[in-house]
Amino acid sequence: xxxxxxxxxxxYILRDEQGDEIERSAEDTPxxxxxxxxxxxxxxxxxxxxxxEGDELDVTVTPEQGYGESDDSMHQRISAKxxxxxxxxxPGMQVPVQTDDGQRWVTVIKVGLKxxxxxxxxPLAGKTLNFHISISEVRDASDEEKAHxxxxxxxxxxx
Ligand code: ZN
Numbered sequence: 336x337x338x339x340x341x342x343x344x345x346x347y348i349l350r351d352e353q354g355d356e357i358e359r360s361a362e363d364t365p366x367x368x369x370x371x372x373x374x375x376x377x378x379x380x381x382x383x384x385x386x387x388e389g390d391e392l393d394v395t396v397t398p399e400q401g402y403g404e405s406d407d408s409m410h411q412r413i414s415a416k417x418x419x420x421x422x423x424x425x426p427g428m429q430v431p432v433q434t435d436d437g438q439r440w441v442t443v444i445k446v447g448l449k450x451x452x453x454x455x456x457x458p459l460a461g462k463t464l465n466f467h468i469s470i471s472e473v474r475d476a477s478d479e480e481k482a483h484x485x486x487x488x489x490x491x492x493x494x
Pocket of ligand 1: 479480483485486487492494
């Protein structure tokens with residue numbers, strides 16, 4: 336049974352509120368995480384708690400329990416030189432940006448001559464998420480995994 340200190344592997348299909356698919360886990364590599372360690376969004380972790388190997392479930396996650404609300408102050412106009420992207424920028428593209436805190440991904444909103452308007456919110460911020468989950472494995476975490484706060488092995492953290 337899934338509880339704190341278990342490593343869980345699961346396949347998922349993520350759809351938006353309209354039922355359109357956003358993404359799914361790779362067929363040969365289920366998502367792998369350490370339960371109770373904030374490895375995944377809170378709404379999903381709560382729904383998986385108490386479930387077991389072989390279970391399938393549909394979970395609706397609100398923005399508050401997912402990637403947060405979309406924040407307009409995260410819309411910024413930046414100089415194009417900070418964008419690390421080869422080729423033509425188009426609205427909707429996800430591109431890496433160099434910031435004082437390292438690299439982060441933003442979504443292009445509008446492309447100007449020397450500036451680019453970007454949205455630095457998480458791409459799934461503000462969205463209600465519908466997951467279809469199928470749990471493929473539940474096992475005890477190793478002491479090392481517990482100490483690191485994440486799962487090791489395929490689909491998990493690779494050192
Ligand atoms: Zn580790």
